Amino acid sequence: MIKVYASASIGNIGVGFDVLGVGILPIDGALLGDIISVERSDSFSLYTSGKFFHELPTEVENNIVYHSWKYFCACVGEDFPVSIYLEKNIPISSGLGSSACSIVATLVAMNHYSGNLLSNHQLLMLMGEMEGKISGEVHFDNVSPCFLGGVQIILQTSSIISQRIPIFSDWLWVMAYPGIKISTLEARSMLPIQYHRNDCITHGRYLSGFVHACYTDQESLAINMMKDIISEPYRSQLLPDFFSIREEVISLGALICGISGSGPTLFCVVNDQLIANNVANLLSGRYLQNDEGFVCVCRLNFSGVQILSE
Structure with missing residues (x-):
C-alpha cells in the first residue's frame, strides 16, 4: 500500500494574490491535511474517514479524489483499478488548501503506484488544472507549496511553474x-x-x-x-x-x-x-x-x- 500525506497551505499570504503560497505544519504534530492510501483492486473504490470526512460529498463521483484519479488515468493513458482511502483531516472551503491536499496526495500516490510515469513538472500542471475545475481558474498558490514545500512564488512560464523563495525561519x-x-x-x-x-x-x-x-x-x-x-x-x-x-x-x-x-x-x-x-x-x-x-x-x-x- 502506498500512503501519502499532504498538509495545509496558505494561498496569497496577503500580498501575493495567486502568486505566493506557503506550506504549513502544526507545531504540536497534529494532522492538518489529507492522507491518501492506494492499493491494488479489481475495480475503483473510495473509502473516507478522518475528522472532517462528514463534510465530503456522499456520492463518490462528486469527490475531488475520484476526479483526480480519473484525470491521472486519462493523462497517462492507462486505467488503474485501485482502492483509495482518504483520511480527511482538514475542513472543506476553509482557506487552508483543502482541495489542494486531496489533489496533491491523490496524484502523488497514483504516480508512485504507476511507477512514476509523470515528472514533478507534469504532476504540478495536473494539480493546477484540477484546482481550476473547482475554482473556475487554474491556479497553483496552494498546490505548489503543498507539493513542494516552503514559500513558493508562482511564475507559470512554459518550463517553470513555481520556485521557492527564502523566508524568515523564526516566523x-x-x-x-x-x-x-x-x-x-x-x-x-x-x-x-x-x-x-x-x-x-x-x-x-x-x-x-x-x-x-x-x-x-x-x-x-x-x-x-x-x-x-x-x-x-x-x-x-x-x-x-x-x-x-x-x-x-x-x-x-x-x-x-x-x-x-x-x-x-x-x-x-x-x-x-x-x-x-x-x-x-x-x-x-x-x-x-x-x-x-x-x-x-x-x-x-x-x-x-x-x-x-x-
Whole structure:
C-alpha cells in the first residue's frame, strides 16, 4: 500500500494574490491535511474517514479524489483499478488548501503506484488544472507549496511553474478557522473584474518589495510590504469582525494578520512563542463561531508532500 500525506497551505499570504503560497505544519504534530492510501483492486473504490470526512460529498463521483484519479488515468493513458482511502483531516472551503491536499496526495500516490510515469513538472500542471475545475481558474498558490514545500512564488512560464523563495525561519503562523464555509468560487466572485491603475502599481510595489525583503533578510520591510489591496478590501466582509480582531492581535504583538487564501481562516505571523500562544488564545475566544472551528500554531512545511509508505 502506498500512503501519502499532504498538509495545509496558505494561498496569497496577503500580498501575493495567486502568486505566493506557503506550506504549513502544526507545531504540536497534529494532522492538518489529507492522507491518501492506494492499493491494488479489481475495480475503483473510495473509502473516507478522518475528522472532517462528514463534510465530503456522499456520492463518490462528486469527490475531488475520484476526479483526480480519473484525470491521472486519462493523462497517462492507462486505467488503474485501485482502492483509495482518504483520511480527511482538514475542513472543506476553509482557506487552508483543502482541495489542494486531496489533489496533491491523490496524484502523488497514483504516480508512485504507476511507477512514476509523470515528472514533478507534469504532476504540478495536473494539480493546477484540477484546482481550476473547482475554482473556475487554474491556479497553483496552494498546490505548489503543498507539493513542494516552503514559500513558493508562482511564475507559470512554459518550463517553470513555481520556485521557492527564502523566508524568515523564526516566523510562526497562527491559524484560526472559525468553523464557517466560504467557497473559493464564491470568494472570487467578490472581486472586481478590473482594478484602477494606481492599485496595480501599488500592488506591484508591495509584492516586489516583499520578495526583495525576503532575499535580503529585512524582516521589518517584509512585514510592511505584506499588504493586500487586491482581495482583502472585498473579501473581508465575509469574515466575522475581521478588522477589529486584526487590531487586537496586532496589539498583542503579532507582526501581521491576514486572510488565508479565500478565507474564512485567518493567519497571524509572529516571531515569539509566547506571543503566538497569546494570539491563539485571543482568537479562540473571539473568532471561532462554532465547535467546528479551531486555532493552531504552525511552522513552515519545508518538505512538502510526504510519502509515508510505499
